[in-house]
Amino acid sequence: MCNCGTAPVAGRAYADSVNQHPLTVLICPGQGAQRAGGVTDLAERIDLLTPEGQHAFRLASEICDRDLWKLGLSTDPVDELALRQPSLLQPYLVAWAVAEHARIASHLGPLSYVTGHSSGMNSAMAISGALDLQSTLRFSRECGLTMDRDCIDRPGGLLAMVGAGREAAEAIAAQSGASLANHNAPDQTVLGGSIPSLKLAAERAPEFNCQAVSLRVAGAFHTPAFERSDRENRNLIDTLPITDDFIPILGNRAGQIIETPDRLREELRSQYVRPVEWLSVLNTLSDNGVQRYLTLGPGNVMAGLVRRYGKTLPQRIQIRRASQLKLPEPGIGNST
Secondary structure (H helix, E strand, O other), X not given: OOOOOOOOOOOOOOOOOOOOOOOEEEEEOOOOOOOOOHHHHOOOOHHXXXXXXXXXXXXXXHHHOOOHHHHHHOOOHHHHHHHOOXXXXXXXXXXXXXXXXXXXXXXXXXXXXXXXXXXXXXXXXXXXXXXXXXXXXXXXXXXXXXXXXXXXXXXXXXXXXXXXXXXXXXXXXXXXXXXXXXXXXXXXXXXXXXXHHHHHHHHHHHHHOOEEEEOOOOOOOOOHHHHHHHHHHHHHHXXXXXXXXXXXXXXXXXXXXXXXXHXXXXXXXXXXXXXXXXXXXXXXXXXXXXXXXXXXOOOOHHHHHHXXXXXXXXXXXXXXXXXXXXXXXXXXXXXO
16 A cells, blocks of 8 residues: 555556556445445455454444444345434445455555545545544544434435536526535536425426436435534544544545645535535546546445546546455465
């Protein structure tokens, strides 16, 4: 692995690595990527994970006082709804990302950047080395608890507008009372708001030649609905033990490159009351020469968004899901 915070040397080869390009980003998904029973995409049983992966899930379960591995295995609709709660889902996603990264870490060359979509920033902090695993999981849990209350007190959701650019999404939002929550790709946005506002937004979608798709989330994230939890979570952010040396992280606020604890805290503040500017993240990565995009699970959401973006670029980019990487058999391959 690279010296955190230092760009890899151009042209260096990694003979036993699945990452052959020196300019590589690892992308972590946020809430809504999960599905009922989906943890089997990682392994059929927890004991089939690496020791690091087992530790991540067990520590997350201990902190949440809930067996998150078992919850991820369940296809019961009641458990699926329970997992949508931020206080459970955010630690679950961190444990997933750490477990999946642990499986491929010894075969990766240096990462140029790490990023996460929305709450995927928690996973990015852990993998980049900005925050230790226990602190990341506790932060995810405690922030999630305050967000649970906002989900109950200000019920709402998120609606993907497939085929709608920013201008169309903002027009639909203005007509429906919803808010722009994500700008994910040139032709993919997400609106957040109350259930009535999203119903109206879905009715307006055909007028703008787009399709409305409801997302598997517990609330209207990245909208004013989370102003209370944003205020309450700032004390947690201010006391996070962020290290000085970590792999650069791309922020959701404006696709900015984050290399210091102060800038990371700035990114985390107001995270859930402003839109995720994911298109800006992808633009920054492209502008800085990144050509290889590795996405973690659950699901295929992140890889799909990068593919949509890649179609707009003059040059080809490599997009791989970590779960689909073909790793060398034990004892096979050259050493670096």
